[in-house]
Amino acid sequence: MTVFQEGCVEVTADVVVVGFGAAGACAAVEAAAAGASVVVLDRFAGGGATALSGGVVYAGGGTRQQVEAGVADSVDAMEAYLRTEVRDAVSAATLRRFCEDSATMLAWLEDQGVPFDARLAPFKTSYPTDDFYLYQSGSEDAWPDPAPRGHRTRAKGTSGKVFFARLADATRRAGVRVLTQTRADRLLTTDGRVTGVRCRTLTGLPKTLHGLLSRAGAKPWLYYPPLGRRLFGLAAWLERFSRPLTVTARKGVVIAAGGFIANRPLVHENAPLHRGGLALGTPGDDGGGIQLGVAAGGQAARMDKISVWRFVTPPSALQRGVLVDADGQRFGDATRYGAAIGDEIVRHGGKAWLLIDDDVLRVARAQVKTQTAPFQRWQVRYLLDRGLVTAPTVEEVAAKAGIGVPEPVGVPPYSLIDVSVRAGFGYPCPMLTLGGLVVDEDTGQVRGVEGLYAAGRSAVGVCSESYVSGLALADCVFSGRRAGQHVAQPTSTGEARC
Template sequence: MPLERDEQADRDVDVVVVGFGGAGACAALEAARSGASVLAVDRFTGGGATAMSGGIVYAGGGTSVQKAAGVVDTVDDMVAYLRQETGDVVSEETLREFCATSAEMVEWLADAGVPFDPSVCPFKTSYPPNDYYLYYSGSENAWPYRSAATPAPRGHRTHGRGTSGRAFFAALASAARAAVRVLPQTTATSLLVEDGRVVGVECRTLRSRWHTVLHRYATRPGLYFPGFARVLHRRIAALETARGRTVRIRARRGVVLSAGGFVHNREMLRAHAPEFRGGLPLGTQGDDGSGIRLGESVGGVADRMSSVSAWRFLTPPSALLRGVLVDESGSRFVDESSYGAAIGSKLVLERGGKAWLLVDETILRAARRQIRRETLWFQRLSAHYLLRVALVRGPSVEEVARRSGVDPAGLAATVAAYGRGEDAFGKAAELVAPLTGPYALIDCSYGPRLGYPCPVLTLGGLRVDEKTGQVLDVPGLYAAGRTAVGLCSNSYVSGLSLADCVFSGRRAGRHAAANL
């Protein structure tokens, strides 16, 4: 079938961006501002996992938002903290560049229309309620992180009610659409290569209202019901097969892959990270690994594919941080004030997915009082589930241990040591106090529970040149966001993936545009 007139006009552009989520929108906008003609293609209508996210950008070193809030932060402190999170996944030079340009990144986003707010959240939480937009989004206050760097709140939540990823992407997409052409309902199926260089993409495109409607429901409520989302996705794929037509688009300067991760590809997840099956996939059906596979098809190499983030948050309510998290033997294994992904990683990889939080009646009462003021609706559901459904209560430590399947002697020894102030994990002193009966053990184990889901997302991707974002050994091809190995590919804290989408997307777009 021949191309429509507007598609025919876009067959030759300077830069083609595959995937119009957070990283893709940043790549497209940066490439356009660098003087390139840009076409972005997206399998659906854009947004990807970014639009579903909390809209958190991890930034520091003295951003305008931090300064307005009276927060003191330095680039050195930000580097010192993130070095412990990133490990060797990026070089010291790249890590420092990210931190040193962090304040400028916030201004770039603000210039694109992304709204921020300097109201600091006064309590530890997985995600702040609508009154607060700057918070400690990682493990900055947990041991040993706080010993290496002065903690500072660096989670910049986009201003907007509820999970504000929609507000973040709406502003960014509006700025990008003013400068680039976006072709929705268009799936990149292969890369065009000439003389060892990527020179374009072959796509399947269609125009279908039902395609959009099915995707909308597969995303939400499909996010919370993965089986339902898979059923709708099969219908989406059938529509694409029946009504799609082939489009070839040449890229004079480069192609940027920014098509997300692979959390919705069950075969890839089973092959690379089987321990994390059973979590709640955090992403859209477009996070199927297609961008990574496109890169591999022309010689790109994937790395960190077993790196998956599983979020087992204990907060809100913040009072629960005073509890003791134990495994089946009754032993503690983490500072309870650590970020949820740090807890989730140890839980899944080291403790067989089994864990319980021991609290007493004083903590329970405080936690219940905090629910209304510390939670949004989705957190409120989980908080009520934990405090009213997923717990076993009893007058003694041994009794709740027996009823929960935890070793009674091991738990009793842990509680006694904790009461004496013996804390091998260095939890902040104000969160440590002897527990007194009656007691409750809250089941925090990993698994597919609707009342207390454990979201997971993949962090691995294509290996890229850290200076340019070019896929290693593949001229003309770049990658960004969760299609590439990046700052958060070792461990995740809230906002670091989105910040890396901005950082790596801008880098890829800028260098693709300059590639003559």
């Protein structure tokens, strides 16, 4: 229902979802399936970091794709591995439920129209080529009973765009009303319960232009930030033409507005060591959703947890290299997932090099053609060319790199590849935030705030301690569905007014 009142617009629904990425879409679909009327708000055109992602969902325990590929996996094996990554981010019971529900969660996504595939990658990689859609997306080889659990959406290139598009279609089929170019300013409460959202929304030509600019700016924001900032700056200028909007929520509000990696002051305040990386997200990942929840009485946690991605594969041969610090001392494990390597590099002051011998370099160069996707070619050119120095002895190669002398491995000549956080052009270091609002792990309700729920990177969840590829999207689906199912349950509410 839409009511116009003296220069202000009021919309009423059972459930209001702030943010239209994976978590917001899943919450909306589940709330609508429970019989609730649902309105979704998004500051831009929808998709957020989800649409820019690789479209990978971490799932296991015997998914249809694993069975078709002949992969042996179990809930117990999945849980045992993830406990080493998740640690105390969520309770043992929640992690168990996440693992037990994993295969059915992937089937639910397929029911919504998201396509997956059983073609198994035979090599270690940060992201498979278009020939493969099931792969080891974490550090499984470092633990017993390894199994490939990275389920990439079946699509060409990076698959997040298709992943989100199919969820968006499912959201609209469910009868959900989506209001784009609408920015949530604050939560409204009645008798201590969250009962609505005060917003600013664009209409007419400014809305159309804002949508075009935000869509055009999404990829440049990641890959060429000066252009991305300019396009989103123009979109922000158009927001001066927005009008007030109040959305009343009879049952509750779900915050699914992403993390805060685009808010550099907030990142530096909470994680001062994490500087110089590429903000993996959109300008909408500015912490606004988290701050709304805190202003309403919620608490945020794990805000110092930043995932730093430092991939040394593909080519897969490079995982045979040895990580060394500025003193030439060995550390870490190059076979682990890029986020685990990145975390170790940050602990060593952000500086690191990969020491390889002649055999590794020769095999790596031979693997480039078959193991790399087009978007990975810049990284590979850096790893095997611009970022590499070579010399006949470890003493000479260390002098060229300007580091201490490492212990030799393999056969000469030796090469050192600079894999520091600020290594150089062509080898960006993506970062994303993992902390958020503290929620009840059975319902997704923000602790201490009646009528308010949170999901995805706006909430503490399964991936809030450490990240492996696909775990964030899997958690968005898991926590989004949980919040949508519980917020739609019968309750008594008041009303918010303009």
